[in-house]
Structure formats: structure tokens, C-alpha cells
Amino acid sequence: MKQIELTDEMMEYVGILAKLELSPQEMDAGRKDMEEMLDYINQLDELDTTGIEPLSHVFPMTNVFREDVVENGDGATDTLKNAPAEKSGGIKAPKTIGE
Amino acid sequence: MDIMQATAVALGRKIKEKEITAVEAVEASLAAIRSREPQVNSFLAINEEGAIERARRVQREIEAGRLAGPLAGVPVAIKDNLCTRELRTTCASRILVNYIPTYTAEAVKRLEAAGAVVIGKTNMDEFAMGSTTETSAFGVTRNPWNPEHVPGGSSGGSCAAVAAEEVPFALGSDTGGSLRQPCSFCGVTGIKPTYGTVSRYGLIAYGSSLDQVGPIARDVTDCAVILETIAAYDRKDSTSIKREDLVFSQGLSDDVKGLRIGIPRDYLGEGLDPEVKETILEAAKVLGEKGALVEEFDLGLTRYAIPAYYVIACGEASSNLARFDGVKYGYRAEEYQGLHDMYKKSRSKGFGAEVKRRIMLGSFVLSSGYYDAYYLKALKVKALIKQAFDRAFASYDVILGPAAPATAPKLGESLGNPLQMYLGDIYTVSANLAGLPGISLPCGMDSRGLPIGLQLLGDCFQEKTIIRAAYSYEQTRPYRRSPLAAGEAMQVGQAAAGETMQDGPLAERRHL
Numbered sequence: 001m002k003q004i005e006l007t008d009e010m011m012e013y014v015g016i017l018a019k020l021e022l023s024p025q026e027m028d029a030g031r032k033d034m035e036e037m038l039d040y041i042n043q044l045d046e047l048d049t050t051g052i053e054p055l056s057h058v059f060p061m062t063n064v065f066r067e068d069v070v071e072n073g074d075g076a077t078d079t080l081k082n083a084p085a086e087k088s089g090g091i092k093a094p095k096t097i098g099e
Numbered sequence: 100m101d102i103m104q105a106t107a108v109a110l111g112r113k114i115k116e117k118e119i120t121a122v123e124a125v126e127a128s129l130a131a132i133r134s135r136e137p138q139v140n141s142f143l144a145i146n147e148e149g150a151i152e153r154a155r156r157v158q159r160e161i162e163a164g165r166l167a168g169p170l171a172g173v174p175v176a177i178k179d180n181l182c183t184r185e186l187r188t189t190c191a192s193r194i195l196v197n198y199i200p201t202y203t204a205e206a207v208k209r210l211e212a213a214g215a216v217v218i219g220k221t222n223m224d225e226f227a228m229g230s231t232t233e234t235s236a237f238g239v240t241r242n243p244w245n246p247e248h249v250p251g252g253s254s255g256g257s258c259a260a261v262a263a264e265e266v267p268f269a270l271g272s273d274t275g276g277s278l279r280q281p282c283s284f285c286g287v288t289g290i291k292p293t294y295g296t297v298s299r300y301g302l303i304a305y306g307s308s309l310d311q312v313g314p315i316a317r318d319v320t321d322c323a324v325i326l327e328t329i330a331a332y333d334r335k336d337s338t339s340i341k342r343e344d345l346v347f348s349q350g351l352s353d354d355v356k357g358l359r360i361g362i363p364r365d366y367l368g369e370g371l372d373p374e375v376k377e378t379i380l381e382a383a384k385v386l387g388e389k390g391a392l393v394e395e396f397d398l399g400l401t402r403y404a405i406p407a408y409y410v411i412a413c414g415e416a417s418s419n420l421a422r423f424d425g426v427k428y429g430y431r432a433e434e435y436q437g438l439h440d441m442y443k444k445s446r447s448k449g450f451g452a453e454v455k456r457r458i459m460l461g462s463f464v465l466s467s468g469y470y471d472a473y474y475l476k477a478l479k480v481k482a483l484i485k486q487a488f489d490r491a492f493a494s495y496d497v498i499l500g501p502a503a504p505a506t507a508p509k510l511g512e513s514l515g516n517p518l519q520m521y522l523g524d525i526y527t528v529s530a531n532l533a534g535l536p537g538i539s540l541p542c543g544m545d546s547r548g549l550p551i552g553l554q555l556l557g558d559c560f561q562e563k564t565i566i567r568a569a570y571s572y573e574q575t576r577p578y579r580r581s582p583l584a585a586g587e588a589m590q591v592g593q594a595a596a597g598e599t600m601q602d603g604p605l606a607e608r609r610h611l
Contacts, residue, residue, distance in 0.1 A: 010463075022447070040406055046403075049476065052482050059294070075201045093441075
């Protein structure tokens with residue numbers, strides 16, 4: 001059975017994917033927890049799944065379409081109330097272009 | 100009799116028959132909450148003024164004959180991962196501490212259309228990730244049977260509120276047992292319906308292919324009636340299913356003659372508390388005496404359900420929780436350098452340890468290089484587990500077992516060892532992987548006076564069969580009230596009450 005050892009690079013990569021900034025202590029604890037979980041998860045390898053189709057949903061799912069018409073009115077005012085920062089009727093966020 | 104001792108359907112009947120008004124029912128619920136919350140802490144938000152105002156309107160509708168359903172005027176508590184318009188919805192997370200939804204979840208909307216009155220939002224494990232309600236960012240909920248013990252989770256607040264008789268019923272959600280396990284720990288009844296039966300629109304997603312909303316109440320009748328109120332096809336949820344057989348109360352008959360009940364041997368083996376085992380087998384015997392054909396069988400693959408579940412649930416969670424980035428709503432870090440730093444700092448301060456743990460694991464199993472080995476492998480194992488249940492349901496109508504391997508642990512005992520905590524989901528996660536309906540109902544007490552829950556699983560769309568089996572069993576056993584509801588001393592809880600008040604949740608939760 002494969003035994004996972006998570007290197008610093010792998011943990012850093014997970015941090016980037018997860019968009020989390022972890023303290024050195026959190027990083028160490030996270031590594032330990034993840035290694036333990038992955039070792040546990042590796043028992044799935046005992047099962048032969050050759051030729052088995054992965055099952056993402058238990059029932060067949062298809063996309064649901066509808067006409068592109070507004071049904072729920074204009075919720076802009078209430079939506080903006082939840083914005084952490086607001087500027088002239090829009091949500092204010094840090095600069096995204098030209099960084 | 101105390102108004103709050105009535106079940107949801109009984110209370111609805113009293114209102115209909117003008118014995119009491121919807122306003123009186125809501126006031127009784129608020130009074131129970133005021134008196135019991137210091138000991139149980141089930142709620143994150145209480146909608147006091149809104150609920151009374153709404154009850155007045157509902158009462159007028161009832162008197163005008165425009166609302167005549169069984170839940171008209173009945174107070175309800177909603178798990179805090181279901182969006183409620185103008186009522187703060189936090190998922191028990193700091194990252195949503197100030198979030199006021201602009202819309203209401205479909206399941207809640209359907210309850211409101213039936214005249215139910217939302218009293219407040221209940222505590223839970225943060226983003227439904229946990230089995231004890233201890234990962235909530237806003238304090239723990241205590242078990243109404245013994246305040247030193249957890250109520251289970253993640254729907255711990257909803258189950259405790261029902262067991263404490265603060266409300267006659269509540270909504271919860273179930274991704275891997277989050278509704279059935281706390282029902283078991285709190286001695287109340289709950290149904291996780293077939294996947295796709297209740298709309299997930301407005302349910303803040305954890306594992307989208309596994310999440311279902313369901314009712315929590317004090318008996319099977321309530322659960323059937325509530326489920327038929329909230330279940331409906333909804334085109335706003337692309338996984339919603341068009342079903343014709345939604346009148347679940349048709350399953351309420353005391354008749355199990357010839358019903359084929361299978362008990363998986365793997366559910367009775369290592370790790371199961373002997374008292375729980377004995378009680379579950381006793382319940383099976385009762386059903387056998389009533390005419391059901393009960394036997395043990397080999398289900399297989401049971402031990403692979405938890406590893407498959409955690410890969411799938413965490414993978415989906417890492418994707419679903421990517422939306423919490425501090426841009427449009429929720430918590431945003433005060434100081435940061437640029438956009439990506441803002442994302443990282445907001446998320447790192449906003450999420451608790453268990454949520455971070457699952458997002459990291461999920462990010463890893465979905466990452467290139469590991470996707471096939473973990474995520475795809477888990478989806479294939481899920482297919483095998485589904486096949487095992489298909490085979491089982493060819494021979495049995497109902498699969499009987501415990502809802503959890505043990506009764507409620509003490510507060511503070513579970514979070515230190517995450518893997519150990521995950522193993523407690525052994526009997527519940529398979530139903531989510533295979534999309535099956537499951538019901539959890541009380542069937543006895545352990546020697547410490549904590550409730551034991553019986554779980555009955557049915558094949559997809561066979562809710563009525565498990566409702567019938569559960570209803571038949573229930574007729575043999577009177578409902579037992581929790582000590583907190585019955586007004587017996589909750590010594591430790593009372594001593595701790597002052598502490599809880601000062602700690603903040605009670606003070607904080609009034610700000611809606």
C-alpha cells in the first residue's frame with residue numbers, strides 16, 4: 001500500500017490551491033492530519049475497480065435550462081448591503097489588473 | 100399540558116380548532132427558548148419580533164380560511180446553513196458572521212407557504228463539518244439529556260432545540276449523517292430523504308452530490324407531514340427530481356407484516372458499543388414480533404464507505420467553499436497586500452480548523468497528479484457501494500441498524516482526533532453515497548441515560564416503506580422527554596449557564 005509523505009512543496013501547493021495562509025504550526029498540524037487521512041484513504045486501493053465507471057451522481061443528471069428572463073427582480077440594494085466595501089453602487093475590491 | 104409538549108401536527112390541530120392561536124404558539128416557543136437557552140444553546144439567532152409579526156398574519160390567514168394545512172401557525176427552527184431572507188445566516192462560521200441573505204431557501208419557503216413560523220436559526224458544526232456541533236465558531240450546544248455531552252452534529256442545534264421542546268420541529272441537513280446522528284444522540288426523529296427529493300436551493304453547499312435537507316421532530320408522523328410539505332421538484336436545483344409519490348403520510352400505518360428487514364452483519368461488528376447493539380437487536384425483535392421477516396446478511400464494503408465519503412465530500416467542499424473569498428459578502432480581512440493576499444487572509448481568519456482541514460484535503464485529492472488516485476478512485480468505490488445496496492434491496496425492503504456506534508460523547512472528547520471522529524459516521528455515510536432515504540428514531544437508553552437511535556434505510560424513493568416500519572415500531576414505545584424539557588434538574592448546565600451568557604453567543608445572536 002502506498003504511504004504518502006507530504007513534502008514542503010506539496011503543502012505549499014495545497015495552500016495555494018486552497019487559498020489559505022497557514023502559520024508554521026498550522027502547516028505542521030495540517031501535514032500530520034492529511035498524511036494520517038491519506039493513509040486511511042489508501043485502503044480503497046484494496047478494491048479492484050477495473051472497468052467500473054465512476055459514479056458522480058446516483059441518478060442520471062442533465063443540465064436544466066430555462067428562458068433567459070429576470071424572475072427575481074432587482075436585488076441590488078440588498079445585495080450591496082452584504083458587500084465588505086462599496087463604492088458608487090458597486091462592490092469595492094482590490095485592483096485586479098496591472099498588478 | 101404545556102403547549103410546547105405537543106408535536107407539530109398536534110399543535111397545528113390545536114391552532115386549527117381555535118384552542119390556541121398561532122401567536123400564542125409562537126409566544127410559548129419564545130418563552131421556552133428564553134428559559135432553556137442558557138442551558139442548551141441551540142440557537143444562533145432568534146427572530147423574536149419577526150416571528151410574532153408573522154404569527155399574527157398567519158392567524159388572520161387561518162381565520163380567513165386561506166391557510167388550512169397541518170403546519171399552519173406552528174413554530175419552526177431552521178439550521179443555519181439554510182438561507183433566510185433578512186435573517187442572518189452564518190453556517191456557524193466567522194466568515195459569514197455578518198451575512199444577511201437576500202433570498203430564502205426553497206425548503207423554508209415551502210414551510211412558510213404552509214403557514215409555519217420561523218423562530219430562529221440553529222447552531223451547527225461550521226459549514227456542517229463535524230459530528231458534535233463543537234466546530235461552531237459561536238460556542239457549543241449542550242445535549243438536553245445531559246449537559247456534559249454533545250448533541251451530535253452537524254445538525255446539533257436543530258436536534259437539541261426539538262429535544263428541549265423549544266420548538267416542535269426543525270429543519271436540518273444531512274451530508275454524511277448530519278441529521279440522523281444528532282437525532283440519535285438527542286432522542287428525536289429525523290428523515291434524510293432520497294437525494295433530489297428536497298430542493299437544495301438556498302442550502303449553503305458542503306458536498307453537493309450528498310447534501311439533503313430533512314425534517315427533525317418528536318415523532319414519525321410529524322416527520323412524514325413535514326417532509327411532504329418541503330419535498331417538491333424545483334428547477335432552481337439542477338439535481339432536483341420529479342417525483343409523483345410525495346404524499347409521505349400515506350406511509351403512516353401500523354403494519355409490518357411480511358416486511359423484509361435485513362440487518363447487515365458488518366453493522367454489528369467491531370466498534371459498536373455493546374449496549375447500543377443490544378438495544379438495536381431488541382428493536383429488530385419487536386419488529387419481528389409484529390410480523391416483519393428479520394434476518395442478518397452480508398452487505399459488504401462497509402469499511403470503505405468512510406474513506407470514499409471523505410474524499411468526495413472534502414473534494415466537493417474545497418470547490419464549494421472557494422466562493423468565500425471576502426469579495427462580495429462575508430468577512431474580509433482588515434489588512435492585505437493586493438487581491439490574492441486578501442483572499443488568503445480573509446479565508447485563513449474566517450474559517451475554523453476543521454473547515455481548513457477539509458478544504459486542504461479536498462484541494463489535494465482534486466489536484467492534478469492525485470485526482471485519479473483519490474477522487475476518481477472514490478467515485479468508483481461509490482459505484483461499488485451503490486451496487487452492494489442494489490443487491491441488498493433485491494432481497495430486503497428495509498435495512499436496519501444503529502444510527503451511530505455509540506451514544507453522545509462528552510464535550511471536548513472528540514475534536515482532538517479527527518480520524519476517530521470520522522469513524523463515528525460508519526453507519527450513516529453509505530446512504531449519502533448511494534442516495535438512499537434513511538430515518539433515525541429513538542429506541543432506548545444506555546446505562547448513562549443517553550438516547551440510542553435506530554436507523555432504517557430504504558431503497559431510493561421508498562421513504563413510505565421506512566416511514567411505515569418506523570411508525571410501527573414507534574407504536575410500541577412511548578416518547579421519552581429529555582430531562583431539560585421535562586423540567587428536571589440540569590445541574591451542570593445551570594452552573595455553566597452564566598459562563599455561556601458571558602462567552603458571547605447569547606449576547607451576539609440578538610444582532611440579526
